[in-house]
Amino acid sequence: MTGLKRALTEFDLTNIIVGSIVGADIYIASALTAGLVGPFAIVVWIVAGICATTIAVVFAYCSYYVPRAGGPFAYVSAAFDDFYGFLTGWSMWIAEMLALPVFAIAFALYLGSVVPLSPAAEMAVRGLFIGALTTVNVVGVRVAGRLNDLLTVIKLLPLVVFILAGLVFALLHPAFFLGNYRPFMPFGLENAAYAVVLIFWAYVGFEMGTLPADEVKDPARSIPRAIFRGMAIVGVFYIVTNFVLYGLIPRAALEATTTPLVLAGTILFGSAGAIFMTVGALFSVSGSDESGMLGSSRLAYAMAIDGLFPSVFARLHPRYGTPYVVLIVEGVVAFVLSSYADLSGLISFSVFNLAFSFLLTSFALIVLKKDESPLLGQVFLPLAGIGICLFLLASTPPLDMVVGAVVIAAGVPIYLYFSPKTDIHHLKEEFLSEEALFLRRVAAKELYLANFIRLLREAWDAGRQVVRRRL
Numbered sequence: 001m002t003g004l005k006r007a008l009t010e011f012d013l014t015n016i017i018v019g020s021i022v023g024a025d026i027y028i029a030s031a032l033t034a035g036l037v038g039p040f041a042i043v044v045w046i047v048a049g050i051c052a053t054t055i056a057v058v059f060a061y062c063s064y065y066v067p068r069a070g071g072p073f074a075y076v077s078a079a080f081d082d083f084y085g086f087l088t089g090w091s092m093w094i095a096e097m098l099a100l101p102v103f104a105i106a107f108a109l110y111l112g113s114v115v116p117l118s119p120a121a122e123m124a125v126r127g128l129f130i131g132a133l134t135t136v137n138v139v140g141v142r143v144a145g146r147l148n149d150l151l152t153v154i155k156l157l158p159l160v161v162f163i164l165a166g167l168v169f170a171l172l173h174p175a176f177f178l179g180n181y182r183p184f185m186p187f188g189l190e191n192a193a194y195a196v197v198l199i200f201w202a203y204v205g206f207e208m209g210t211l212p213a214d215e216v217k218d219p220a221r222s223i224p225r226a227i228f229r230g231m232a233i234v235g236v237f238y239i240v241t242n243f244v245l246y247g248l249i250p251r252a253a254l255e256a257t258t259t260p261l262v263l264a265g266t267i268l269f270g271s272a273g274a275i276f277m278t279v280g281a282l283f284s285v286s287g288s289d290e291s292g293m294l295g296s297s298r299l300a301y302a303m304a305i306d307g308l309f310p311s312v313f314a315r316l317h318p319r320y321g322t323p324y325v326v327l328i329v330e331g332v333v334a335f336v337l338s339s340y341a342d343l344s345g346l347i348s349f350s351v352f353n354l355a356f357s358f359l360l361t362s363f364a365l366i367v368l369k370k371d372e373s374p375l376l377g378q379v380f381l382p383l384a385g386i387g388i389c390l391f392l393l394a395s396t397p398p399l400d401m402v403v404g405a406v407v408i409a410a411g412v413p414i415y416l417y418f419s420p421k422t423d424i425h426h427l428k429e430e431f432l433s434e435e436a437l438f439l440r441r442v443a444a445k446e447l448y449l450a451n452f453i454r455l456l457r458e459a460w461d462a463g464r465q466v467v468r469r470r471l
Helices: 010-021 025-065 072-079 082-097 099-112 119-139 145-172 174-179 192-203 219-248 251-256 260-269 271-287 296-305 324-340 343-368 380-395 398-418 425-431 434-446 448-470
Strands: none
Touching: 010 219, 025 072, 025 099, 025 192, 025 219, 025 251, 025 260, 025 271, 025 343, 025 380, 072 082, 072 296, 072 343, 082 099, 082 296, 082 324, 082 343, 082 398, 099 119, 099 271, 099 324, 099 343, 119 271, 119 324, 145 174, 145 219, 145 260, 145 271, 174 219, 192 219, 192 343, 192 380, 219 260, 251 260, 260 271, 296 324, 343 380, 343 398
């Protein structure tokens, strides 16, 4: 594949951004904020989206200046040194590793909404969920072609039907629908900052969607436009879903449920609606990171081949070529966390670690930027990113701050122990090869909502060709 042409268009990059963000988050985050801010959550989703878009552009600009694999680990290392790069990668690895127990808990909650589960059964479901996903990632199974298209429809169809039916319900019953929005701010702004933290998590994923700029046509123009367009698509999708949700369910009922979309489906379609939305939730939760829910293992693998993590983390399965050791370790940790932690706590702790990683990345852009660059806003954006990250860090609960700071600090002795080790050069060359990186990133175009957008684009193009032939 030597000489593979890099020709990702703005549309391709938009799909990668959308596919990297949208997953099962909408089924989870919406349930966590009703009791914090009430219908005012609609505004919080907008604010969190703006914050995430700002950080996403910072990442995109960093990828323009450091067009190689490694994400924030590479950006911060290039701007400062490997120590700060390690802390960035370490904090991001911790944050992303928490996704698996979050989804395991959510899977059990949604399954339990239609099939009553005892505490022991719920724990067994979480264990089976994590075990199955770990196995899939070790084996490296990828859903391709028509099967992937089918799964996309299964995941999205319940939400699309829910949105359309909910908007029709709003038109037919405006008094009931709008009545659920009063009072709009039942709790004032007391919990708004914490709600931003929880909802910000739903927008996370853009850091996995940024590409080295040399793979994109006209990167100075295409990357920012694709970021804004992709984040706008995600934001509209999230906001409309929540607009319908808060209009359908009275506030007291919404605060009491852990599966609000199932309750909303029941209001619209009865028991069949509950089952319909549950199926969508289970497919979304189990397949939201279809190209690797344990993508954090790749980050640990990259740091291991850089000599900064135990070399055993760089060990690949002899048959499947996947970093199976780190996958198994993460699976065990995820099961333990899913047994003793709650959704809000896991998400808040994850955002604290992400915000620290994003903070160092924002500082890196200040060092990396060049005055002669055609990129717009590169002076203001990192400063805005720093402010947003400090806000997120300060808005997490005190316990998460303390534990998060301790965990990040624990990375220092790990770095001091492993940093003298030499790189595992042959693995590093394979992992960072431009062709492998290119193909991994292009695969993100096939994820979830991004795949749905691609199918709509193909249908539109086919329709235009038919019309032209007839004319």
